[in-house]
Amino acid sequence: MFLLELPTANLLYLVLYLATLVLHVVAMNYVVGGAMVVAGAAVFKVFRGYCDATQAIVDKIVDWLPLALGVTITLGVAPILFIQLLYKHAFYTANLLLFHRWMAILPVLIAAFYLLYLQKTNWIQQRAAFVRALVALGVLGMFLFVAWSWSENHLLSLAGEGEWVEHYSAARNWHRSGELLPRLAMWVIGALATLSVILAWQLRGRTTTAVVRRLAGIGITGGVGAAAAGAWYWTELPTEAKLAIRQPAHLVVLATAAAGLVVMLAAWGHMARTGRLSTVWLWWATAGIAVAIAAATVLREVRRYVALHTVDQWEPAVEAAINAARLQGFGVFALFLVINTLVIVWLIARVRSRLHAHAN
Amino acid sequence: MFPYYPINDFGPVMKGMVIGGLGIFHVFLAQFAIGGGMLLCYFQWRDNKYGDRLARRFVDGYFRWLVLVSFVTGALTGVAMWLTTIQISPRTIGLMVDEFHWLWATEWTFFCVEVASGYAFYRYAKILDGKTRLLLLQIYAVAAWMSLFWINGILSWQLTPGGWLEDRSIWAGFFNATFWPSLIYRTLASMAIAGLVAALVVNVASGFSADERWTLVRRVFWFLAPMALMPVVGGWYLAVLPADSRGWVMGGSIAMTLFFTLGAGASLLIGAYAIAMFARPKLFVNGATAAMLCVLAFAATAGGEFVREGVRKPYTVRHTLYSNSITNDEVAYFREVGCVTNDPYPLINASSYPTDQLVLGARVFRMQCSICHTMDGANGVMHLAGTWSIDQLRLNIAKLQYTKPFMPPFAGTPEELEALVQLVRWEHEGRPGEWDTSDDETVLRHIADSLAKAGTQSMIPRP
Numbered sequence: 001m002f003l004l005e006l007p008t009a010n011l012l013y014l015v016l017y018l019a020t021l022v023l024h025v026v027a028m029n030y031v032v033g034g035a036m037v038v039a040g041a042a043v044f045k046v047f048r049g050y051c052d053a054t055q056a057i058v059d060k061i062v063d064w065l066p067l068a069l070g071v072t073i074t075l076g077v078a079p080i081l082f083i084q085l086l087y088k089h090a091f092y093t094a095n096l097l098l099f100h101r102w103m104a105i106l107p108v109l110i111a112a113f114y115l116l117y118l119q120k121t122n123w124i125q126q127r128a129a130f131v132r133a134l135v136a137l138g139v140l141g142m143f144l145f146v147a148w149s150w151s152e153n154h155l156l157s158l159a160g161e162g163e164w165v166e167h168y169s170a171a172r173n174w175h176r177s178g179e180l181l182p183r184l185a186m187w188v189i190g191a192l193a194t195l196s197v198i199l200a201w202q203l204r205g206r207t208t209t210a211v212v213r214r215l216a217g218i219g220i221t222g223g224v225g226a227a228a229a230g231a232w233y234w235t236e237l238p239t240e241a242k243l244a245i246r247q248p249a250h251l252v253v254l255a256t257a258a259a260g261l262v263v264m265l266a267a268w269g270h271m272a273r274t275g276r277l278s279t280v281w282l283w284w285a286t287a288g289i290a291v292a293i294a295a296a297t298v299l300r301e302v303r304r305y306v307a308l309h310t311v312d313q314w315e316p317a318v319e320a321a322i323n324a325a326r327l328q329g330f331g332v333f334a335l336f337l338v339i340n341t342l343v344i345v346w347l348i349a350r351v352r353s354r355l356h357a358h359a360n
Numbered sequence: 361m362f363p364y365y366p367i368n369d370f371g372p373v374m375k376g377m378v379i380g381g382l383g384i385f386h387v388f389l390a391q392f393a394i395g396g397g398m399l400l401c402y403f404q405w406r407d408n409k410y411g412d413r414l415a416r417r418f419v420d421g422y423f424r425w426l427v428l429v430s431f432v433t434g435a436l437t438g439v440a441m442w443l444t445t446i447q448i449s450p451r452t453i454g455l456m457v458d459e460f461h462w463l464w465a466t467e468w469t470f471f472c473v474e475v476a477s478g479y480a481f482y483r484y485a486k487i488l489d490g491k492t493r494l495l496l497l498q499i500y501a502v503a504a505w506m507s508l509f510w511i512n513g514i515l516s517w518q519l520t521p522g523g524w525l526e527d528r529s530i531w532a533g534f535f536n537a538t539f540w541p542s543l544i545y546r547t548l549a550s551m552a553i554a555g556l557v558a559a560l561v562v563n564v565a566s567g568f569s570a571d572e573r574w575t576l577v578r579r580v581f582w583f584l585a586p587m588a589l590m591p592v593v594g595g596w597y598l599a600v601l602p603a604d605s606r607g608w609v610m611g612g613s614i615a616m617t618l619f620f621t622l623g624a625g626a627s628l629l630i631g632a633y634a635i636a637m638f639a640r641p642k643l644f645v646n647g648a649t650a651a652m653l654c655v656l657a658f659a660a661t662a663g664g665e666f667v668r669e670g671v672r673k674p675y676t677v678r679h680t681l682y683s684n685s686i687t688n689d690e691v692a693y694f695r696e697v698g699c700v701t702n703d704p705y706p707l708i709n710a711s712s713y714p715t716d717q718l719v720l721g722a723r724v725f726r727m728q729c730s731i732c733h734t735m736d737g738a739n740g741v742m743h744l745a746g747t748w749s750i751d752q753l754r755l756n757i758a759k760l761q762y763t764k765p766f767m768p769p770f771a772g773t774p775e776e777l778e779a780l781v782q783l784v785r786w787e788h789e790g791r792p793g794e795w796d797t798s799d800d801e802t803v804l805r806h807i808a809d810s811l812a813k814a815g816t817q818s819m820i821p822r823p
């Protein structure tokens with residue numbers, strides 16, 4: 001298990017990187033999965049009307065997407081900080097090589113943000129179905145572009161100096177790799193699984209059987225689709241990566257991810273049959289997907305470890321992180337992490353209690 | 361091992377201008393968000409205390425603007441600043457992260473509070489009681505200001521690292537000489553910007569009567585009153601600047617002085633208008649005037665940001681890292697080994713140069729000069745030195761840190777220097793298809809002598 005072989009200083013940053021990345025991924029899944037569902041529904045509506053269940057789901061997503069995007073971006077800031085500590089040379093190099101292509105994610109995200117607000121206005125609700133479909137597809141396209149850029153940047157950062165120099169000399173704007181599509185497919189389709197669970201919590205108490213079955217459909221598509229994309233990814237992995245994943249410790253992580261998915265699928269299967277969102281089963285689904293995401297994030301790091309080893313970038317990266325490691329300031333961070341988490345929890349609780357009071 | 365990165369060509373634009381340009385937008389938006397938070401607290405307080413319904417309507421109307429504009433663009437331009445800094449100088453941002461990651465992580469926890477409180481307010485304010493509304497706004501305002509607090513320490517450290525230079529203590533670096541004046545100055549600026557933007561919004565928003573507009577505009581203008589402290593705080597800032605940086609602002613560098621004057625002049629005009637408002641109770645600010653004042657505030661921000669980026673030269677982190685990503689110690693090393701000898705990245709358009717020497721010159725230029733110069737665009741070396749004789753070029757580049765103290769010492773071998781000189785001449789001659797390679801031993805010896813005389817240290821004395 002490569003994680004356990006790391007020096008302590010490094011491990012601290014890696015754990016923080018992984019933990020904050022998991023949070024980013026959860027929020028990102030709501031954004032990407034949500035945009036897929038909304039776009040799918042909007043296109044469907046151009047040809048045929050849809051039922052109340054779909055409407056309820058779409059309304060909920062459209063209502064929360066702007067916040068979800070804000071949260072995704074904010075939660076992306078923490079891993080982007082820690083990744084610089086751990087792998088700055090590789091990360092910066094990939095950023096620089098992709099240049100305009102990479103920087104394009106920023107205007108695209110600004111545009112997407114305003115389109116999300118546009119989607120919430122009455123004005124757009126009164127436009128023709130195909131106009132709304134166009135907007136929804138635009139939003140989805142933008143998010144897919146951003147997700148793709150992150151995956152592409154990631155793979156380029158792992159490619160090593162030989163590939164970097166070639167990329168630079170040829171003034172390329174794109175980094176092609178057989179891994180890109182399956183990898184992206186795994187993130188994007190898997191997003192539906194996370195989305196289904198978060199939506200279920202949001203809609204709990206106001207669901208019909210039809211809504212539950214729709215949600216189960218979304219969740220099961222996400223889970224099964226991610227597994228299929230994972231199998232496809234396996235066929236594209238270089239031999240060294242396959243060997244590393246076959247090591248017992250890493251196999252345990254893989255099995256954990258699979259178990260998480262299975263639990264989530266089983267929970268959705270059960271709720272679909274009963275047509276009810278039971279709290280207990282919803283917790284199972286939540287735990288399942290959470291475990292699956294965490295384990296997948298660790299496996300993602302195994303891939304990086306193998307890649308950087310292959311191109312002799314691992315040792316220098318570890319050494320650089322050790323040189324930069326320091327404890328001065330950590331206490332302040334830990335203190336405000338706790339305080340500010342409490343502040344956020346408190347303010348949400350306070351607003352909720354006022355909303356309940358208001359509703360009664 | 362020197363960390364080589366692929367260096368991109370920004371065409372005719374100076375790289376510093378890219379950061380400066382984006383920085384203006386970001387700082388303006390971020391300061392607006394900070395001052396806006398305070399402004400909203402004040403109006404919500406009025407609502408709670410006096411039952412001021414107009415104040416409440418203003419909060420509900422104004423906040424949507426705040427959210428839409430500053431949340432979205434402020435957060436994203438923040439990420440954009442980060443990614444742009446990586447594009448311009450990966451080594452600088454790398455050093456900043458290495459030193460201050462825990463404080464940056466701390467700032468991030470405040471971002472999270474901003475998003476949570478801001479969004480909760482945006483979404484539910486209409487159905488919340490006054491006390492909860494005020495609490496949310498206070499949390500938002502404090503979190504927004506705290507993010508300024510943290511980033512301000514890191515940015516001011518770049519210019520005045522102070523005690524950090526001795527023992528690498530991050531607190532000595534964080535609470536550096538310019539920390540307080542720049543924090544206070546930015547806070548004052550935030551309040552002024554928020555007041556001006558609010559005056560504009562009140563004018564263009566529908567739903568207020570003329571009387572109501574008048575009342576609101578006069579109220580928001582109180583947020584400009586603290587500007588009275590700006591001259592004092594600005595003076596304080598100048599006083600604690602290193603002498604060389606201060607010299608450039610005060611006439612030593614035409615560009616810096618110009619930007620400084622622009623910033624100070626725009627602030628003065630705004631201040632004069634504010635004084636007129638306080639002196640004449642009948643005066644009103646209409647939409648056009650408010651818009652013009654906002655433009656002035658933007659100009660003031662622009663002046664300030666360019667000065668802040670500019671006065672650090674030749675360093676991005678003073679006495680530690682030069683703008684071209686080379687450290688003090690590496691200058692001496694590159695004098696021996698050559699700065700591009702181990703650079704794995706070839707020139708993209710190497711075939712457009714007729715000789716290997718010119719290719720070498722172009723690689724040296726890319727590595728050492730391209731961060732501040734283009735060849736024939738903004739701050740183009742051709743325009744600056746095209747007419748110099750070849751020996752003048754050799755000498756002035758060899759003692760680069762004396763030619764202009766805001767340039768770093770030349771960090772390469774005599775061969776590399778000669779290649780750079782040939783490149784400038786060749787460009788000046790209009791890039792002819794044939795060019796002689798110069799490999800005269802006496803010339804190289806002369807250059808070596810000049811380099812030795814110039815030494816490897818910056819002109820700027822380290823305390």
Ligand code: HEM
Pocket residue numbers: 021024028031032069072073074076077079080081083109143144146147148150151152153154157183187300439
């Ligand atoms: C809608 C917006 C976004 C989407 C859809 C998105 C999507 C993704 C995806 C798919 C990955 C995984 C890449 C891979 O492993 O192949 C990822 C990783 C990451 N994202 Fe995001 N992202 C978004 C916005 C952001 C923003 C704004 C930031 C920074 C502030 C950010 C920071 C990160 C970081 C640091 C990683 C890890 C990269 C690495 O390890 O190489 N993301 N994101």
